[in-house]
Amino acid sequence: MPRQPRLDAPGLLHHVIARGVNRGKIFRDARDRTDFLGRLAKMLSWSGSRCFAWALMPNHFHLLIQSGVQRLGRLMQRILTGYAINFNLRHGRVGHLFQNRFKSILCQKDAYFQELVRYIHLNPFRAGLVQTLEELDAYPWTGHAVLMGRTQAPWQELDTTLSWWGQELQAARNCYRRFLSDSLAEPEPEYLERGTALRTVLGEGQRASLSDSREIRLLGDDDFASRVIAQAEAKEIYRRQVRPAGLTLDAICRDLCSELELPIEEALSRSKKPAVSRFRALAAYHAVDDLGWRAVDVARFLGVSEPSLSVARERGRVLCSDPSEMAMGSDGN
Numbered sequence: 001m002p003r004q005p006r007l008d009a010p011g012l013l014h015h016v017i018a019r020g021v022n023r024g025k026i027f028r029d030a031r032d033r034t035d036f037l038g039r040l041a042k043m044l045s046w047s048g049s050r051c052f053a054w055a056l057m058p059n060h061f062h063l064l065i066q067s068g069v070q071r072l073g074r075l076m077q078r079i080l081t082g083y084a085i086n087f088n089l090r091h092g093r094v095g096h097l098f099q100n101r102f103k104s105i106l107c108q109k110d111a112y113f114q115e116l117v118r119y120i121h122l123n124p125f126r127a128g129l130v131q132t133l134e135e136l137d138a139y140p141w142t143g144h145a146v147l148m149g150r151t152q153a154p155w156q157e158l159d160t161t162l163s164w165w166g167q168e169l170q171a172a173r174n175c176y177r178r179f180l181s182d183s184l185a186e187p188e189p190e191y192l193e194r195g196t197a198l199r200t201v202l203g204e205g206q207r208a209s210l211s212d213s214r215e216i217r218l219l220g221d222d223d224f225a226s227r228v229i230a231q232a233e234a235k236e237i238y239r240r241q242v243r244p245a246g247l248t249l250d251a252i253c254r255d256l257c258s259e260l261e262l263p264i265e266e267a268l269s270r271s272k273k274p275a276v277s278r279f280r281a282l283a284a285y286h287a288v289d290d291l292g293w294r295a296v297d298v299a300r301f302l303g304v305s306e307p308s309l310s311v312a313r314e315r316g317r318v319l320c321s322d323p324s325e326m327a328m329g330s331d332g333n
Contacts, residue, residue, distance in 0.1 A: 008071045010048075013109045015116055015219070016072070017193060018080065018102035019060040026087070026097055027056055033141055035086060036061075039079045041155035044068075047075045052161045053116065055123040055142040062120040064107075069318050071289075076102050105195035106228055108220030112192070114164055116219075118180055119192045121147075126188050133181055144180075148173060195219050249293065249301045253283050268303060277312075278319065284309050285316025 008014075020026040027033050033056050040063075044051055048068025055062045065072065084097040107116060121144035122136070130136045137148045145151040147162060159169075165179065166172035195217035218228055257264045260279055267279045280302060287293045288309075299309040 008067050008073065010067055010069055012067050012072075013107040013113070014063075014065050014067065014072055015105040015107055015120075015192065015195075016063040016065055016076065016102055017060060017104075018076075019099045021096050021099045023059055023099075024097075025058050026060065027058055027141075028091060032087060032090070036079070036083050037153070039083055041153070043075050043079050044155050046070065046078075049075055050157050050160070051143075051155060052113070052157050053120040053143045054156070055120050057123055057127060057129075062123060064113075064116050064120055066109075070314060071317065072104060074314065103217070105193075106216065106218040106220070107195075108218075108224040111221065111224075112219045114179065115189065116192055117143075117161060117164075117176075118183060119189060122180060122183070125184070133177070133184065137177075147176060192219065196225070249287060249298065252287055252291070253279075253301075256283055256286070270303065277315075280304065281312045281316035281319055283316075284312040285314075285319075288313055289317065 018026075027036070036056065040051070040054075043049075044065075047070035049070070049072070050066040050068070051063060052066070053062070053064040065075075067075075080098055080102065087097055088094060107113070121142050124130050124139055124142055125133070125136050130139050136142070136144055138150050139145055140151050143153065143156050143161075146153045146156050146158060162169065162172040162176060165175040196219070197217050216228060218225060220228070253267065254264055256279060257267050260267075260275065260282075262275055262279055266273075267276055267283075269276065283302060284298060287298045288295050295306055295309055295313075299306045302309065302312075304312065
């Protein structure tokens with residue numbers, strides 16, 4: 001059974017956690033950590049995502065990320081795959097580095113943002129890697145030192161994050177630091193890492209088995225949960241209704257060709273014309289990401305390789321997020 005895609009959309013806030021396999025170390029030295037942060041910076045820029053808080057621990061990491069035009073899964077896949085390959089080469093090891101998939105918890109921003117920043121940045125203190133808040137201020141492997149002005153990370157959202165504690169920089173820093181200090185004697189709020197597990201199915205009146213459902217982990221009130229689940233169910237229902245209705249890959253492509261005023265023969269050719277490139281991007285994104293067709297089947301139908309299809313899907317996501325791009329003449333596969 002293929003894994004269900006994660007629920008994601010531009011602007012959604014995620015608490016992302018990934019752990020080493022068998023609780024093993026994923027960071028052994030400063031070079032490992034610097035390599036990971038470099039990859040994170042590059043992929044944030046590529047994806048249009050924003051990072052508000054982060055912490056690198058010996059055997060896991062935390063990120064607080066707001067999705068951009070590229071989906072979270074693709075962002076993390078690029079970071080983790082490249083990092084794991086480089087880690088194994090550097091340390092002479094083989095096999096998986098990370099335990100299963102990374103975990104992501106959808107978060108209601110206005111209700112949990114400050115708590116999540118505090119929870120993530122206090123991880124080294126809670127784990128005993130630093131003994132005092134003063135040591136944490138200078139600890140280079142969390143975003144806390146960036147917020148305190150002790151180190152720099154241009155890719156981290158400094159001003160936006162601190163604005164939750166005040167509009168003037170130094171006053172906001174002081175307020176933020178007191179916010180951390182006031183909680184040091186309190187138990188660690190583990191619910192921020194667990195979230196609430198909700199299972200969404202096809203919706204009322206739809207026949208669904210457990211295999212048709214998807215578990216979503218989130219932090220938020222009932223209204224937030226309802227909106228998230230409604231979005232997930234609507235997409236699941238859409239996916240399962242179009243195929244019984246006879247919407248084949250051929251039909252999708254012909255409808256798209258009609259909309260783009262492009263002959264189907266030209267659309268399915270190996271041409272690199274901008275119009276064909278746009279068709280390929282939109283067809284790939286719609287078929288795989290919206291309707292759930294297997295990437296290998298869509299690639300075969302379009303006559304492209306799977307890596308080329310992956311690139312096309314990402315461009316299709318951008319085109320759908322910004323329709324003005326449809327009129328642009330840039331090429332690409």
